Each structure stands twice: as structure tokens, then as C-alpha cells.
Amino acid sequence: MTVAFVVQRYGLAINGGAELHCRWVAEHMARHWPVEVLTSCAYDYITWANHYPAGEETINGVRVRRFPVSHPRNPEKFGRLQSEILGREHREKDELAWLEEEGPTSPALLRHIMAREKEYDYFVFFSYRYWHSFHGIKAVPRKSILVPTAERDEAIGLKIFKDLFRMPRAYIYNSEEERAMIQTLSRNEGVPGLVVGVGIEVPAESSGERFREKHGLRGPYLIYLGRIDRNKGCHKLFDYFLRFKADTGSDVKLVLIGNSILPIPAHPDIVPLGFQPEQDKFDGLAGAELLVMPSFYESLSMVMLEAWALGRPVLANARCDVLQGQCRRSNGGLYYDDYPQFREALRLLLGSPRLREALGENGRRYFAANYTWDIIERKYLDLVGRLEGRS
Amino acid sequence: MEVEIDYDNIDVASIMDQVKKVAASRPPEPDREEPDSPAAPSGYPPPAGGGPPAGPPPSGPPGFKQKLKAKALKAMAPFFPVIRLFALPLHEELKALTRELDTTNRRLDTRFDGLAMTADDRFKDLDRAMEYIKLLHTLSHSLIVEVTKLRIELDGLKSKARILEKDMESADRRERALETRLLQ
Numbered sequence: 315m316t317v318a319f320v321v322q323r324y325g326l327a328i329n330g331g332a333e334l335h336c337r338w339v340a341e342h343m344a345r346h347w348p349v350e351v352l353t354s355c356a357y358d359y360i361t362w363a364n365h366y367p368a369g370e371e372t373i374n375g376v377r378v379r380r381f382p383v384s385h386p387r388n389p390e391k392f393g394r395l396q397s398e399i400l401g402r403e404h405r406e407k408d409e410l411a412w413l414e415e416e417g418p419t420s421p422a423l424l425r426h427i428m429a430r431e432k433e434y435d436y437f438v439f440f441s442y443r444y445w446h447s448f449h450g451i452k453a454v455p456r457k458s459i460l461v462p463t464a465e466r467d468e469a470i471g472l473k474i475f476k477d478l479f480r481m482p483r484a485y486i487y488n489s490e491e492e493r494a495m496i497q498t499l500s501r502n503e504g505v506p507g508l509v510v511g512v513g514i515e516v517p518a519e520s521s522g523e524r525f526r527e528k529h530g531l532r533g534p535y536l537i538y539l540g541r542i543d544r545n546k547g548c549h550k551l552f553d554y555f556l557r558f559k560a561d562t563g564s565d566v567k568l569v570l571i572g573n574s575i576l577p578i579p580a581h582p583d584i585v586p587l588g589f590q591p592e593q594d595k596f597d598g599l600a601g602a603e604l605l606v607m608p609s610f611y612e613s614l615s616m617v618m619l620e621a622w623a624l625g626r627p628v629l630a631n632a633r634c635d636v637l638q639g640q641c642r643r644s645n646g647g648l649y650y651d652d653y654p655q656f657r658e659a660l661r662l663l664l665g666s667p668r669l670r671e672a673l674g675e676n677g678r679r680y681f682a683a684n685y686t687w688d689i690i691e692r693k694y695l696d697l698v699g700r701l702e703g704r705s
Numbered sequence: 706m707e708v709e710i711d712y713d714n715i716d717v718a719s720i721m722d723q724v725k726k727v728a729a730s731r732p733p734e735p736d737r738e739e740p741d742s743p744a745a746p747s748g749y750p751p752p753a754g755g756g757p758p759a760g761p762p763p764s765g766p767p768g769f770k771q772k773l774k775a776k777a778l779k780a781m782a783p784f785f786p787v788i789r790l791f792a793l794p795l796h797e798e799l800k801a802l803t804r805e806l807d808t809t810n811r812r813l814d815t816r817f818d819g820l821a822m823t824a825d826d827r828f829k830d831l832d833r834a835m836e837y838i839k840l841l842h843t844l845s846h847s848l849i850v851e852v853t854k855l856r857i858e859l860d861g862l863k864s865k866a867r868i869l870e871k872d873m874e875s876a877d878r879r880e881r882a883l884e885t886r887l888l889q
Contacts, residue, residue, distance in 0.1 A: 494821075494825075495821075498821055498824070498825050498828075501828065501832070633811070633814060633815075635818060641717055642717055642718055644717075645715050645716065645717045646717075647717065648717060648720065648721060648724065649717075649721065651725075651815070652728075654728035654729070654731060655724060655725060655728045657728070658724045658727045658728045658731075659721075659724050662708055662720075662724060666710075668712055669710060669712070669715075672712050672715045673715060673717075676715055
């Protein structure tokens with residue numbers, strides 16, 4: 315059995331959520347099947363400009379075939395088309411024009427899929443909203459498995475996707491909420507699917523003390539991991555955190571790890587550390603009182619899984635149903651809708667080491683039961699086994 | 706109000722219900738949501754006053770400068786509504802409208818889940834009803850086909866009956882003819 319993973323970008327230097335997810339899954343499933351990755355030559359997700367040479371290479375033991383992008387995205391035109399189709403009455407051809415601009419437009423990739431269909435048993439498409447998935451699934455619907463990585467954003471309501479969601483042979487969802495959303499939108503209950511997510515590898519040891527010493531931190535701190543961006547709800551986090559400090563007089567700090575594209579308030583208790591290596595990230599998590607996750611749109615929070623892997627509790631934005639669902643299913647974290655709930659939940663967490671410990675332990679158990687790589691690999695094998703009629 | 710926690714059986718949903726009650730029991734705070742962009746600097750007073758915008762307070766005894774300023778203000782008075790329209794009032798109204806829209810948007814977000822679930826149930830009902838309609842349609846179609854077939858069969862049987870009738874008449878005639886021959 316040969317399986318092709320089809321994704322918009324691929325490479326060791328690419329850390330986007332869906333792309334990293336695809337790379338990890340492809341590398342792990344290569345232990346069970348011959349695996350190939352079909353992708354574009356793009357590196358930049360804004361323009362999809364060709365960066366890598368077209369052709370074959372091997373990355374971490376996985377054969378990767380790259381195909382050129384025929385025309386890069388024009389961000390200005392894309393923005394205009396997007397605001398038109400999301401804000402006004404439009405026709406299906408407008409949505410298709412938006413998709414052409416969304417990219418990465420790679421007819422060579424599509425030609426390869428159609429010409430070599432018989433060489434592959436299944437095509438696993440990552441990210442429903444890009445050109446490669448839309449046209450790829452239409453080309454080989456009976457062999458396609460879709461990992462939608464869908465968030466609750468406006469694009470998911472487009473008509474072209476409603477039809478697309480009924481076409482794949484099977485689905486691999488990231489969360490229960492993602493599955494419910496897609497099924498509600500497209501009525502595709504008849505298409506088999508499993509909630510799988512992605513595995514997390516945790517370093518053998520991590521030390522909060524080492525992190526504190528390295529960065530000169532004293533006292534309790536909350537940690538935020540990820541891009542510091544308005545889309546991730548960081549502006550609200552800063553606002554709530556500073557109000558919490560003013561209201562309660564707490565000495566807690568907020569440590570931020572990740573690249574910033576948002577101005578960070580100059581406050582002695584907000585500590586931006588920029589991008590940090592993996593080991594430092596886990597050290598930071600190990601030393602934190604809790605992880606705070608303010609994002610509004612997620613299909614699965616990998617950093618929450620990392621926090622639970624280390625037995626740390628989380629405080630998440632309840633306006634993102636996926637985050638709230640993860641907290642409720644794991645019993646590993648609290649959540650907030652607005653500032654009063656943020657204040658009370660954080661006050662409760664910081665005031666009760668026993669509660670933090672109990673939530674962290676629940677999170678650890680939830681992680682071990684659902685998100686170790688053995689379990690993820692088995693779920694992929696089970697799904698393909700079902701499609702093959704083996705179970 | 707304290708949050709009661711069963712540490713042996715942590716239930717986040719129950720803790721959050723209590724946290725929400727505690728949060729709701731605190732006195733509400735003035736709206737301190739972070740604005741999307743820093744407020745534009747403005748030296749104009751709020752629009753409610755209706756009069757011309759006031760300048761900074763006089764710094765010395767009234768003299769030529771203040772008289773000049775008063776005259777300038779008087780001369781500009783007809784333009785103040787336009788100035789207010791293009792400067793502060795419209796901006797404030799837009800900000801207020803944006804805040805209101807933002808609040809409404811959030812409320813809609815929170816209602817979305819409930820509505821989605823309700824809609825989901827309705828969709829299921831609708832799907833079921835559509836299945837019934839499809840079955841009824843199939844049934845009607847089958848009935849029509851069967852009735853048509855029976856009609857055709859009836860016509861066939863009628864024809865056969867007519868043929869048999871004629872055969873019988875013919876047999877009668879032949880019988881009578883044979884009898885006549887035998888008696889002769």
C-alpha cells in the first residue's frame with residue numbers, strides 16, 4: 315500500500331500548524347506504509363512564491379515530490395476578493411476565482427495526481443481551504459482522505475466547500491468540534507471519519523529551574539506559547555492580564571514565547587522572550603503555573619497538549635469551542651468568556667496548588683490516552699483498515 | 706461565594722458553572738475593552754453642548770487677543786456643525802457603533818452553538834421527512850405501475866374471453882351441423 319500526503323508546503327524549516335502536522339504524521343506513518351509527500355515549491359504562505367527546486371528529495375526518510383506554483387498569490391487582489399465573497403452576495407464562480415488566488419495554484423501537482431493515481435492507494439489531503447485539496451479531492455475522490463484542519467472562520471461557509479465536504483472517501487478530524495462543524499455545514503454524516511488529532515513528542519526531561527535561571531525569572535508566571543498575534547487573541551490576553559494585576563495586586567508574570575507581530579505592552583510583568591528552542595519551550599512550560607491559551611480560532615491546540623503532557627493545567631478562551639471542548643473532555647483546564655470569568659478562574663487557579671495539580675494530572679492522563687504517537691498511528695491504520703474492509 | 710471543588714473527582718464543567726456565578730455576582734465594571742486603535746487626539750468638547758468648540762482657558766486679562774478670538778469664533782460659528790461632523794462627533798458615533806456591533810457579535814457567537822444544535826436537530830427532522838417523502842413517492846410510483854399492469858392484464862383477459870366466446874359459438878355451430886349430418 316502506498317499513501318501520498320498532499321500538503322500546501324513541506325520542509326524542516328516550515329512550522330505552520332497544518333504543515334508541521336502533515337510532516338509529523340507522514341514521518342510516523344512511513345514506518346507502516348511506503349509514503350510519499352506531494353507538495354508545492356513554496357515556502358512563504360503569503361505569496362506561495364517558488365522557493366524550493368521542483369523535483370524529488372528525501373526529508374527524514376520520506377520521499378518528497380515538489381511541483382512549481384504556476385502563479386504566486388497577489389495579497390492585495392486576494393484580500394479584495396476575500397472581502398467581496400465574505401461580505402457580499404456572490405456567485406460560485408466568484409468563489410472559484412477566490413480559490414485560484416488563495417492558491418497554491420499548482421497544475422503540475424494536479425496533473426501528477428491524475429496521471430499517477432493508480433500508483434497510490436490513498437491520498438491524504440491536508441487543509442481543506444487550499445487549491446491543492448479542492449482540485450485534488452475532485453480528481454481522486456474515491457482515494458482521498460481529508461484532514462480538514464478547519465477553524466470556525468468565515469471561509470468554511472462558502473458554497474464550494476459545502477459540496478467538497480461530501481466528496482472524500484474518509485475524514486481524519488482534529489477534534490469533536492471540528493467534526494460537528496463540518497457535519498452541520500455539509501450534512502456529510504455518511505462519510506466515515508475518525509477524530510485523531512496529532513501526536514506530541516515530549517523531551518526526556520524538562521526543568522523549570524533551568525528556565526528561570528536562564529531568563530532571570532522569579533516568582534510565579536503564566537506562559538503563552540505561539541505567535542503573538544491579534545488573530546490569536548493576544549491583545550485580549552494583555553488587556554485581561556493587566557486588569558487582573560490591577561484588580562488583585564497579584565505578583566504573577568506573563569511569559570511569552572514566540573515571534574510577535576503585535577505590539578506588546580511595556581510592563582515589567584509581561585516578559586516577551588521571542589522564539590525559543592524546543593527544549594527551552596518545554597522548560598518554560600515545566601516551570602509555569604499554567605498555560606494560557608487566548609486564541610479564538612483553533613482546530614486543535616497543540617500547545618495545550620504539550621502543557622498536559624507535562625502535567626500543567628491550562629486556562630483557555632471559551633469563545634473557541636475547540637479549546638473549551640478540550641478542557642471539558644480532559645478536565646485539565648478552566649476557560650473564560652470575558653474578563654470577570656478570566657479574573658475568577660485565574661484567581662482560583664493561582665490560589666489553589668491542589669487544583670492546579672489535579673487539573674494537570676487529568677491533562678496528563680488525557681494526553682496519554684489520546685495523543686501519544688502509538689495511538690495516533692493506530693488510529694490511522696484502523697481507518698485505512700476500515701476502508702479496505704479489514705475491520 | 707466560594708467555589709467548591711471535589712479534588713478526587715475534578716469536574717471542570719461544574720467548577721466553571723461556579724466560577725461564572727462568582728464572576729456574575731461581582732459588581733459590573735465600566736467597559737474597559739481595549740480599543741482597536743488608539744483614540745485620535747482631539748481638542749474639541751463633546752458634541753452635546755451645541756455651542757461652538759471652546760478653546761483653552763484665558764491665560765491673562767481680556768484684551769485685544771481675546772476679542773479677536775471671540776470674533777473669529779463668531780465668524781466660524783456657522784461652520785461648527787460641519788467641523789463637528791468631520792472631526793469628533795462622527796468618529797465618536799462610529800466608535801460607539803463599532804463597540805455595539807462588537808458586543809452584538811459576541812452575543813451572536815455565544816448563541817451560535819445553541820442555534821447550531823437546534824438547527825442540527827431540525828435538519829435531522831427534515832432529512833427524516835424527506836426520506837418519508839421519497840418512500841411515499843416510490844410507493845405511489847409502484848402502485849401506478851401495478852394498476853397499469855392490472856389494467857393491461859384485464860384488457861388481455863377480456864380479449865381472451867371474447868375469443869373463447871367466439872370459439873364456443875363456432876363449436877356450437879359445428880355441433881349442430883354434425884348432429885344434422887348424423888340424423889340424416
